[in-house]
Amino acid sequence: MRRWKHAWWWLLDYLHAGWVQTCSVFRRRPPKDYATGDLTRPAIVLLPGVYETWLFLEPAAGRLNKAGHLIFTVPELGFNQLSVPDSAARVQRRLAELRQTHGVEHCVLLAHSKGGLIGKYTMLEALLPVEPSAAEPEILGMVTLNTPFAGSVYAKYLFPRALRQFSPADAVLLSLQAQEEANERIISIFPDFDPHIPGGSALAGATNIRLEAAGDFRILADPLVLGVIEDAVGSLGD
Numbered sequence: 001m002r003r004w005k006h007a008w009w010w011l012l013d014y015l016h017a018g019w020v021q022t023c024s025v026f027r028r029r030p031p032k033d034y035a036t037g038d039l040t041r042p043a044i045v046l047l048p049g050v051y052e053t054w055l056f057l058e059p060a061a062g063r064l065n066k067a068g069h070l071i072f073t074v075p076e077l078g079f080n081q082l083s084v085p086d087s088a089a090r091v092q093r094r095l096a097e098l099r100q101t102h103g104v105e106h107c108v109l110l111a112h113s114k115g116g117l118i119g120k121y122t123m124l125e126a127l128l129p130v131e132p133s134a135a136e137p138e139i140l141g142m143v144t145l146n147t148p149f150a151g152s153v154y155a156k157y158l159f160p161r162a163l164r165q166f167s168p169a170d171a172v173l174l175s176l177q178a179q180e181e182a183n184e185r186i187i188s189i190f191p192d193f194d195p196h197i198p199g200g201s202a203l204a205g206a207t208n209i210r211l212e213a214a215g216d217f218r219i220l221a222d223p224l225v226l227g228v229i230e231d232a233v234g235s236l237g238d
Contacts, residue, residue: 013195013215017056020217024053030073034061035102037070042108042140042237043098044069047091049113049146050080050163056112059221060229064110067230072098072107080114083165084172087114088121095122095136108236109142110229112220113196114166116147116188117173123182141185141236143229146194146216149203150177154196180205187232191219207232 037043044064046054054061054073061071076090098104109119119142126139148155151168165172183205190201191213202208209228211219219225 013217016215016221017217020056021051024055024079027055028053028075030054030061030071031065034065034071034073037065038068039070039103039105041067041069042106042233043102043104043137044071044110044233045091045095045098045107046071046073047109047111047115047119047144048077048080049111049115052080052112052115053078056217056220057110060110060226063226063230064233069233070102070104072102072104077118080118084114084117084121084176087118088125091118091122092125092136095139099135099137104137106138106140108140108233109144110233111142111144111147113146113148113216116142116144116149116186116201117176119144120149120176120182120186121172123185124176124179127181139185141187142182143187143189143232143236144201145189145220145225145229146191146197147188147201147203148173148197148199149188149201150199152197153199185236187236189225189228189232191215 046057048056065071074091074094111119123139148166151173152166155164155166186206188201188203188206189209191211193214194216196216213219
C-alpha cells in the first residue's frame with residue numbers, strides 16, 4: 001500500500017511541477033508589488049531549484065510580501081542549469097546591485113532544492129573580504145526546502161550534467177559539506193518523503209525541520225509549509 005501511495009505522490013508532484021513550469025514560460029517577471037515593502041525588514045531573495053524559475057517559490061514569496069518584506073529574484077539564473085559556483089557568482093552580483101539600487105542592507109535567502117546549495121555557497125563567499133564598492137547586503141541566513149546537502153543517490157543515473165552535480169561524490173558538494181561556518185544560519189525544511197532526495201535534507205549544525213508532508217514541488221504551495229517558512233524567516237530577521 002505504501003508503494004502505491006508513493007507512486008501517487010510522485011504523479012501529483014510532477015503534475016504540479018509541469019503546471020508551474022508551463023506558467024514560467026509566460027510569467028517571466030515577478031509582480032510589481034514585490035518591489036514594495038518595509039526596508040527595516042530583511043529583503044527576501046528567491047533561489048529556485050534546477051530547471052526552475054522564481055515562480056516555484058511564488059506562494060511563499062507572496063505571503064512574505066504581504067507581511068511587509070520586499071521580494072527579489074535573480075533573473076541571471078535563468079532556468080538554473082549552471083554549476084553551483086557560477087550560479088553563486090551571479091547571485092553575488094545581484095545582491096550588490098540590490099544594495100546599490102534599492103538600498104537593501106540585509107536579506108534572507110529563500111531557496112528550493114539546488115537553490116539551497118547556491119545559497120550556502122553564496123553565504124560562504126560573503127564571509128570573505130571584498131572591496132567596499134562590491135559590498136553586498138548582509139545575509140542574515142537562509143530558509144531552504146528540499147535541498148540535497150548530501151546529494152542524491154539517484155544523480156549518478158541521470159544523464160544531464162545539470163542533474164549529475166547532485167551526486168554524493170561531486171567535488172563541490174563535498175566541499176560545501178566540509179565547510180560548516182554558515183550552517184547555524186540555515187533553516188532546512190523537508191518532508192517525510194521526498195522522491196528526489198531519499199536521504200533527506202538534514203544539515204549538520206543547521207536548524208532542521210522535518211514535516212509530515214510529501215513531495216518535492218507540491219509542498220512549496222502547502223499552507224502548513226508556508227506557515228513554517230514565514231516563522232523561519234521571522235526567526236532569522238529577529
